Amino acid sequence: xxxxxxxxxxxxxxxxxxxxxxxxxxxxxxxxxxxxxxxxxxxxxxxxxxxxxxxxxxxxxxxxxxxxxxxxxxxxxxxxxxxxxxxxxxxxxxxxxxxxxxxxxxxxxxxxxxxxxxxxxxxxxxxxxxxxxxxxxxxxxxxxxxxxxxxxxxxxxxxxxxxxxxxxxxxxxxxxxxxxx
Ligand SMILES: [Zn+2]
Numbered sequence: 143x144x145x146x147x148x149x150x151x152x153x154x155x156x157x158x159x160x161x162x163x164x165x166x167x168x169x170x171x172x173x174x175x176x177x178x179x180x181x182x183x184x185x186x187x188x189x190x191x192x193x194x195x196x197x198x199x200x201x202x203x204x205x206x207x208x209x210x211x212x213x214x215x216x217x218x219x220x221x222x223x224x225x226x227x228x229x230x231x232x233x234x235x236x237x238x239x240x241x242x243x244x245x246x247x248x249x250x251x252x253x254x255x256x257x258x259x260x261x262x263x264x265x266x267x268x269x270x271x272x273x274x275x276x277x278x279x280x281x282x283x284x285x286x287x288x289x290x291x292x293x294x295x296x297x298x299x300x301x302x303x304x305x306x307x308x309x310x311x312x313x314x315x316x317x318x319x320x321x322x323x
Contacts, residue, residue, distance in 0.1 A: 165315025177218070184292070191230070191296075193232060203255070245258065266296055
């Protein structure tokens with residue numbers, strides 16, 4: 143079991159309070175916060191290959207806001223790490239042993255107070271959903287209830303997040319955090 147780190151939610155940290163809720167946010171699920179600059183970096187990276195699937199890791203942490211009365215658990219996507227040594231195809235993406243070991247090394251060296259909170263991959267021209275194979279990956283490698291997936295279709299300019307809700311993985315809303323400076 144991972145213990146969440148106590149920290150006020152970005153909605154309270156932001157001076158101007160301009161966080162935006164986008165889509166439907168399930169009350170019982172872990173709320174996803176993503177920073178403006180990180181979202182931009184992910185969408186820019188997603189545009190790099192419009193034929194084959196590419197992907198990466200969402201880096202951040204699991205936090206708990208204890209001030210809100212109830213313990214409000216949330217994840218914050220704070221960095222993006224492109225996956226290396228992946229096997230890319232037009233409709234599938236495989237993370238290899240090297241993909242994982244490089245990602246774990248990078249997190250340990252560059253983001254030692256963070257962890258891998260989820261994964262990202264693209265579906266060029268196919269739309270945003272989790273295929274049966276994607277669900278297999280999510281169940282096996284991102285099985286904690288706070289771990290998330292993000293799918294981007296760079297051709298149709300769409301993206302979505304997916305998260306655990308009870309024992310299933312559903313698409314979900316998120317909170318967009320504008321850069322403060
Ligand atoms: Zn997929």
